[in-house]
Amino acid sequence: MKVAWVTDSTAFVGNGMEDVHVVPMHISFGDREYLDGVDLTLEGLYEKLEEERVAGKTSQPSIGTFVSLYEKLAKDHDVIFSVHVSSHFSGTYASAVQAADMMKEVFPAIYCVDSKILSYPLTDLIRYGQALDREGVSHEEIKTRLEERAAQSRTFVMVGSLEQLHRSGRMSGLSFFLGSMLHIKPLLTIRDGKLSVDQRVRNHRKGLALMKQRLSAAKVREAFILYGLNREEADHWMEELKGEFPGIHFSPYPLAAVIGIHAGSDTLGISWFDDIGSGKA
Incomplete structure (x- = not known):
């Protein structure tokens, strides 16, 4: 079965990670909004924090953004794992869950995971899940083991x-x-x-x-x-x-x-x- 992995831009996704799709967070300074990692790099973020001298804000991707990506991936994948930044930091996981719920009639095999972490540890969690999938572990068990590992x-x-x-x-x-x-x-x-x-x-x-x-x-x-x-x-x-x-x-x-x-x-x-x-x- 072909599995797609979805995460957000709080993860560090480098070269060599196959079938990992990143949904960008939104970063705003006043009335100007940027897509994290798309039109604002991490270096650019810190430069703006120094230049603007005002607080920047982050916000989660919309439910519609997730639905659009899930619909695209559903065309040539059998399963989607959507693993995201801690739900205590962002509403991203909640958006992913709501999008998956909207898709359940046409594509029920979407597993959303609250990683409880961010940055590279989130990436490592996805790598762990991919390794479990290669071993033939069931998708329900992969979700359970990802959540257990996140708690550690x-x-x-x-x-x-x-x-x-x-x-x-x-x-x-x-x-x-x-x-x-x-x-x-x-x-x-x-x-x-x-x-x-x-x-x-x-x-x-x-x-x-x-x-x-x-x-x-x-x-x-x-x-x-x-x-x-x-x-x-x-x-x-x-x-x-x-x-x-x-x-x-x-x-x-x-x-x-x-x-x-x-x-x-x-x-x-x-x-x-x-x-x-x-x-x-």
Whole structure:
């Protein structure tokens, strides 16, 4: 059976991924709207955040966009898996579910999955599902195992810019003032699909040390370094981690716009899946 995979632009879809179709998120600055990854790159997003000095906003693709894509894919596929950014970050998953419901009379084999994550971990989840499909695992079981694996995701992000966090509405004016005065930044975590503050730290290096501490307590074989624009710092930190954790495979990937628009271009983070390793089925 021929399977199509649909995701959104919060995922990092590189070369070599077959039959993966990306639906772009919408990013707006005032009355100007862009399609994420189509007419606004991640680099362009950060440039606009600096130039505009106003909060950017993200919004989910429309239900109609999903219906149009599903109709197109249904012509030459037997099954569609639609795997999307955490439903706590965006209404994208809800749009996909509603579109699939509208299609169920003519094409019932659409499986929507709330990944509870974003960026490359979302991509890795899709790779895992594709591997299961190649092994002949049933489509219902693939959906179940994707959801189980998503629940094992752990992500920590060191905020790069308090100002950007404040402008985006994720930090109060008082917290921004005190944080700036005392050089305190929040270490954010994504767990069960929700973004929250793991701990507040006095400086960037202490934040990296705390993420390293979180990693040392986990049992993993693979971890993803997530960064805004500062690839050089990401590579430097990755080499440091490789030396301390020789049994873990590390690889760097850019953060999705949905996080970068709140946390800033100097944001750096790490993500992994507990106890499941690389995601190879």
